[in-house]
Amino acid sequence: MPNPDPSRRSEKSRRAVLTAAFELVQEVPYAQLTIEGIAGRAGVGKQTIYRWWPSKAAILFDAFLLLSRSDDGATPELPDTGDLRRDLAAVLHATVAELTDPRTDAPMRALAVEIAQDPALARTYHERLDGPLRDAKKRRLRSAQDAGHLARDVDLDVAVDLIWGPLLNRWLQHGGPLTDDYADATLDAALSGLRPR
């Protein structure tokens, strides 16, 4: 008897649905993404999907959650070479690359649009998906504080928002070109401030 274990079969279907949703959101405008479409691509019945997820937003969220888990269960870490500016620039450039690649821009934008309209999903997102990443950013900034490269009295959540907020806002609102130069300019301004030096 092939595949005798129902829980293993379930897990296979679950992964097929998440993979299908993540692929489809790169191919069709998110507003046109349907449960039918996901079910068809995944090769499962619509009822199977409805049994597990209340909405396409919930599927998309779980797809991100699946992707974000590294295989060895390691927590995310930012590079720490001792050069804060260089480490943050490397991370921001990687983010620029993701946000300008249609394969990652489309699903991330779809999730961001859902989060903007759904405070409950936003809470889950900030707890389970963005939370571990924000903690990693704050650990890197705390290490910079210990090394004397970051002001001691800076609130680390404010620092994270100042470093990442302008880039994310420009991306989500199509406010201008998303380039390494722009990331560098906002990073330098965030680190050094706007007042005369």
Added chain:
Amino acid sequence: MPNPDPSRRSEKSRRAVLTAAFELVQEVPYAQLTIEGIAGRAGVGKQTIYRWWPSKAAILFDAFLLLSRSDDGATPELPDTGDLRRDLAAVLHATVAELTDPRTDAPMRALAVEIAQDPALARTYHERLDGPLRDAKKRRLRSAQDAGHLARDVDLDVAVDLIWGPLLNRWLQHGGPLTDDYADATLDAALSGLRPR
């Protein structure tokens, strides 16, 4: 004969549609806002609406455009008391008040969600609605440069993004409480920078 002028009657219908859309978006989730609903509230036929606007996003945009025009046709200006930090804090606190008031949060969020999904609408938005406001912000910052309160070598677009980006991103993504204290903290960090002083 009452109301003999067709163009005046058109203008009255146009304003009724824009007002209806702006009111309805405060009452129902944006995803449930329909052209039918707007037509019913405005007391015009659906066909009248479709003749003038291709989508509910286009109606919402025009409603904002109508609201943004001051009656005397004046261009927007930021306060300029000579105290940059105080002037910017006053503007940011007014923004916090708008973004936390359901009557303004809901339509602004609906527009932001459309802009996130529609690069063409985003271009029009940044040119016609946000553009004049951004110019006003940059005029205030230029005046601060002239007064020696802002670094000469700072790109003013980067400065605007650093001052407003974190707040707007936290708002749109439900990233945390939107308070005057948060606005002050990000403003102070933007002006002074994150490096040790």
